[in-house]
Amino acid sequence: MCDLSTELLDWYDLHARAMPWRTPPAEKQAGVRPDPYRIWLSEVMLQQTTVAAVTEYFNRFTKRWPTVSALAAADDADVMGEWAGLGYYARARNLLKCARAIVADHGGIFPADHAALLKLPGIGPYTAAAISSIAFDLRHVVVDGNVERVMARLYNVHTPLPAAKPELTTLAEALTPNSRPGDYAQAVMDLGATLCTPKSPACGICPWRMPCLARQAGTAQDLPKKTPKKPKPVRHGTVYLARRSDGAWLLETRPDKGLLGGMLGWPGSDWVDVADNRPAGMPPIEAQWSPLAGEVRHTFTHFHLILTVLHADTDNTPTQGTFVPREAFRPSDLPTVFRKAFDLIANPPH
DNA sequence: CAACCGTGGGA
């Protein structure tokens, strides 16, 4: 009755954060069941992404596609466009694959089965456990960055990540209660997100301040240890913004594989590590190109990019890409790096 | 197992 999980659940009952996809603990205990579609969608969006960034995307997605069946029936380009700006675009491609698999293979109903969930595209160990526990109250243990940090501190584990993950997973599993596993999973993550934060943890008001070994040892601030990251190289490239006299823009849908796969973008050169003689590639259409003032600087997961932006007005026939009518072009459909290139025209630097 | 895969906010 006074074990660690009970103390944390008591804290969660008082301090649970409100989120559009979350069923508050009081409602849940009154019998309200979470919608597995909304739990799945939110969990995929939350992969490596902050709650603040996800919230507006989640609200737009669920308004436009209220059910997994509606999402499964959507056009690929609409889903990719709606995801634009959120990053990690393989998630959006797998989101559609998963929605269509749910309809085709599971009758449009998410399976209340951890092993079955794990087989679906874009659902890995974390997300399968999150859906199992949060949506279906099955006893599965989520291990995300929050859980890793909280466990490393609670048990004063100094092994660096990612090597420490198996050990931290074992510790997290041992703590998980048989009752309310879904609320418990969310409670540990809320604790990590609000009190047991990476920097300056609020140990003084933490429900686990007494049993926490790292707080006793004075090492909480320094945990978890992480293996150092590799430096990001700088790459260079060129993009071509061609405008037809009727206002249409020349764009292309990128191939499904690789960086920004499946997304709308400007035609351009490869992005290479050579600092001087910047790659120009082959223009996608014959025109009189002129460089825009300024350049696009953007940082991806594993490299920095500096992009030269060329612009031309032309009514020639493109050898690459497709003209998108002015009224059909939404800059918000572009991933951020390409929206920045468009911004050089729409809002020129002073 | 390590590399690849985005973005924006905060320190």
Place this chain on the structure above:
DNA sequence: TTCCCAAGGTT
């Protein structure tokens, strides 16, 4: 400015 990091998955 630069670095870190956020409810990871796939290959």
